[in-house]
Amino acid sequence: MRLSKYLLPVLREDSGDAQIVSHRLMLRAGLVRQAAAGIYSWLPLGYRVLAKIERIVREEQDRAGAIQILMPTIQPSDLWRESGRYDAYGPEMLRITDRHDRELLYGPTCEELVTSLVRGSINSYRDLPLNLYHIQWKFRDEIRPRFGVMRGREFLMKDAYSFDIDQEAARRSYNRMYVAYLRTFARMGLRAIPAQADPGPIGGDMSHEFVILASSGESDVFYHRHWEEGVADAIPDFSDDDTIDRFVSEQTHYYAATDEMRDDTREAELGDDLRTARGIEVGHIFYFGDKYSGSMGLKAQGSDGGVFVPQMGSYGIGVSRLVGAVIEACHDENGIVWPEAIAPFRVGIITVRAGHPECDAAAETLYARLGEAGVDVLYDDRDERGGAKFATMDLIGLPWQVIIGPKGIEKGVVELKNRATGEREELPVDDVIARFTK
Structure with a gap:
């Protein structure tokens, strides 16, 4: 591409509205322009980075056995009432009404929608395991959308949803996504730490937040020094589930936790092996059993002729958020320093x-x-x-x-x-x- 023929509106000075490094540099380097509060147009240079990140995410999801679909951005509110989340989710969810007075919402996530989809598509244990993912724009009505694409109202997200016959199989699906995430971030030239995390409004009893370290990070991360070593070199492929399970078991032995999940006893035991840093969340995985399948009546016939409720997990990566997160971790006084795999x-x-x-x-x-x-x-x-x-x-x-x-x-x-x-x-x-x- 010849720069004389390209749209690259760089700015000489920082924008007064930009409060963090990634926001300032994305505006100065002509990656994005704000359309409204927390909503951005992606200009050619920024869109090339976004597309390269999306491609890597897609390739690793496919390798892990997930199947790509595309669900709508607008969802019927009745599905969220089935799960009990419609009123519980809070004002971050944008609720709208169409011309026929039907209540709809701009989806912040898709657990209900995908559960409804699978409910009408499977009948038997033979239809499982199943992991469906899509890469779609989401919307959360942040009260003060600051920090550019790091916390915008509209954002591009990869979300995947697994369905399994029992808890053991569901945890195996969880482990495959754990490995897929480590592979994804390693391919982007990033060191990601999977930290124990609070599942929040998604729910469930097992959750890991994938964090990349940056001095300007949004939260504190506490971890074993193991995560500063060459973990990426040992990540397995997807040819053998037993190997994956052993790998995940070994990795989760090493302590890593976000601030709200700190374990003072374990940290004391680590002594000089304990590290503390600021980090940015770039992915989150959850195992939540039958939280949605149970409340929404998803059932299938088991091998014994009886009926069972599939076990579920969900797995998110903030594709557009990653652009900002990478810049937070990879810049100097002169500008952005892109990892080669995702450079425009x-x-x-x-x-x-x-x-x-x-x-x-x-x-x-x-x-x-x-x-x-x-x-x-x-x-x-x-x-x-x-x-x-x-x-x-x-x-x-x-x-x-x-x-x-x-x-x-x-x-x-x-x-x-x-x-x-x-x-x-x-x-x-x-x-x-x-x-x-x-």
Whole structure:
């Protein structure tokens, strides 16, 4: 993509309304613009990041055996009355009435809707296990929607729902999602800590909140130093459930808890192994048994001819929230520092002197050949001074910058800069192309 043809409305100054780093940088780097309080339009650069995060989430859900569907954003209130949550959920749920005076709501989550769907679709234990997920916009009417996409009113969420014949099978489904979440965040270049958490209004007796560490995090996390080590290297695939169960059992042995679930006794036992940090929730998984299937009359015929109530779990990842959370964890004084897997573009090309024939020719060669090889490239071909181009490229945080200047071209080299480390090296154009296409 040529920057001269792209919509990238960067700002020189921070917005006075932005209170946290991710909100300030998302506005300055032209990722989003506010449409209304807590509701955002995603501009091209931000949407590319959102799409890459969504793709990774989808791929790991598919690998875990979950099946993608799409449920509506608007739900009938009668389903929530069946479960008893309609009045209990609180003012965060946006309640609306259509022209026929039917009560509807803009879904904040989908336990009731998916339970109703499965209730009309299965009859027997042979239809289970079943795990359905979708990636859909949700709405929660926050009283003071601040902090950009970290706590907006409208947000993109992946939510999955498992249905199993008994508690043992349901916990096995839970473990598969536990592993899927660790794999998902590791692929994004993030270290996620699964901390024991309060299930809140979702309910249930087992819940883990997946937290990434950031100095500007919203809550305190207490954890064993084990989580600072290479846990991602040991995450299993989904070929064997027994291996998954052993892995989860081993990991949950290591203490990690959010503030409301602290265990002073265990923390005292950890001694020097105890760590405390600020963290940001990016995912949450719940096992809640028959809380919804029981109250909503979901039943199936068992192998013995009797009737049983399926056991359920639900599993959420804040896809749009992750964009802000990653920025909170991955930035410096100059702007965003994207992990390579979710960066909007992998490589940015800068010509120091616009209009210099040899520099322009080298940039065009790089741009064409990298693009032909399937590498995501942003070429800053604007008629701007070099300093402005450097500032823009650092602000938007692409992992690699190729800097082309007259002195380097005279020597037959260009400069390759690593955005995360600041390290630079000089390479011939062909070697740069080989670096990103091998």
